[in-house]
Amino acid sequence: MALCLGQVFSKDKTFRPRKRFEPGTQRFELYKRAQASLKSGLDLRKVVQLPEGENINDWIAVHVVDFFNRINLIYGTVSEFCTERTCPVMSGGPRYEYRWQDGDHYKKPTKLPALQYMNLLMDWIESLINNENIFPTRIGVPFPKNFQQVCKKILSRLFRVFVHVYIHHFDSICNMGAEAHVNTCYKHYYYFISEFSLIEHSELEPLRAMTERICN
Template sequence: MALCLGQVFSKDKTFRPRKRFEPGTQRFELYKKAQASLKSGLDLRKVVQLPEGENINDWIAVHVVDFFNRINLIYGTVSEFCTERTCPIMSGGLRYEYRWQDGHEYRRPTKLPALKYMNLLMDWIETNINNEDIFPTRVGVPFPKNFQQVCKKILSRLFRVFVHVYIHHFDSVCSMGAEAHINTCYKHYYYFISEFSLIEHSELEPLVRNEVCCHSFLVK
């Protein structure tokens, strides 16, 4: 019998500790507004639109952190099935392989097991969103000029988690009864990146082409 979502997406399944918004801050209020819209049953295309009078970088920052939390949680539910034996490379089927490069420890694109890749990815994102020079939290401190470029890179790499989970672990997702939740999360993510042109369309090809997860079905 499939587990309920409350059991599947529990705190002990989280791959990384959740990043939280400080109560009383503008980001926290924006986050609450975004969550209220999501729970209201509104069309996701409308939910992602920038609220009138709000700063676009604040809106993007809130969503990048929220997607990090949600996708981190999704991968946490299948990470026990994602081992060096089952997933010796980080890939999205036979056609797509993702190699890790961070300019420090891995100066060149390096082939890694999916689990190792995910660990490095989540560490890298966490470092970025906790960096006050990139994601400032203090009132009056401006976003850096390259803020949206950093967010595009984060969102592009988070998309690879969807690719790997859908193509290599979708049977496990279905056995947990979690496919509806993950599909909704992907739709939310897709409409958001589309609304603000945050990812090149070519990046989406692994799911567009894949038969297990029909992209047109997910985002219709």
């Protein structure tokens, strides 16, 4: 029998502290609306559509932060199985390898163990979503012109977490009874990026067969 979400994704397994929206802000209200739609059992394809009259950048910001929180939680549940011995390279099977580059400490694409890659990835995303110049939280402060480009890069790298988890750690997910929850999170993510064309289709190739099976 599958466990409930709270039992499977416990707080002590969170890979990073959760980013929260400030109550009373427009983004908090959008977040509550999005969560309510998710829990209502509506078609996920409709859940991701931009609500009438809302700003698209606010909608994208809410979802990027929410996906960061949830994917972080999913990886946290399998991180104990993702070691330098089991996963010496950040990959998605033998055909796909992901190297880390941030233009700062890693100026060239660098091969790293998956756990180290994940640590750097989550640090990098966290620094972006906490940066007021990129994800402004104050009323009246506009988003930067490159906001959607930044979000595309974040979402593209979060997809790599799904790739690694599905290909290398899905047995552990199934053993925890969390398969349905991970699949729902992935479907929500996939419908969202598809709705707003946020990732090139070529980047989704590692999970193409699975995506066709569970998302179409």
